[in-house]
Amino acid sequence: MNDHVHAPVDLTKNQSLVMSALTNSDGPLSAYTILDQLRDHGFRAPLQVYRALDKLVEFGLVHRLESLNAFVACRHPDCDGHETLAFMICETCSQVTELSDMMLANHLKGLAEKRGFALKKTTIELRGVCAMCKAA
Ligand SMILES: [Zn+2]
Numbered sequence: 001m002n003d004h005v006h007a008p009v010d011l012t013k014n015q016s017l018v019m020s021a022l023t024n025s026d027g028p029l030s031a032y033t034i035l036d037q038l039r040d041h042g043f044r045a046p047l048q049v050y051r052a053l054d055k056l057v058e059f060g061l062v063h064r065l066e067s068l069n070a071f072v073a074c075r076h077p078d079c080d081g082h083e084t085l086a087f088m089i090c091e092t093c094s095q096v097t098e099l100s101d102m103m104l105a106n107h108l109k110g111l112a113e114k115r116g117f118a119l120k121k122t123t124i125e126l127r128g129v130c131a132m133c134k135a136a
């Protein structure tokens with residue numbers, strides 16, 4: 001399918017179609033955009049897309065961007081367990097870059113632990129202007 005580094009999982013036909021729509025896209029896609037792209041492949045209802053997306057997120061192949069209500073394929077070469085994710089979102093070109101930083105992850109975990117909070121998952125969304133757009 002692609003040169004993705006995550007452990008291969010058996011995807012259903014719908015899951016692979018949604019996965020390739022996201023892999024072939026330059027930026028994040030909403031469920032409705034994915035539905036529009038896949039109508040020719042037999043997708044009719046948003047629920048079909050959401051079901052596939054739920055599984056892909058669970059597998060760690062796709063990440064959900066809450067602030068955009070959109071989804072991106074994981075492009076991080078060593079996405080490690082996906083406990084802490086950070087995304088830089090360019091507000092000019094909509095480019096999304098995934099970041100992974102163990103120091104940041106450990107720091108947040110420490111802050112939470114100090115307050116007796118059992119941290120499960122962190123998603124950080126940084127909004128701004130990417131290097132390319134800044135230079136343009
Ligand atoms: Zn990832």
Ligand SMILES: [Zn+2]
Nearest residue numbers: 090093130133
């Ligand atoms: Zn940009």
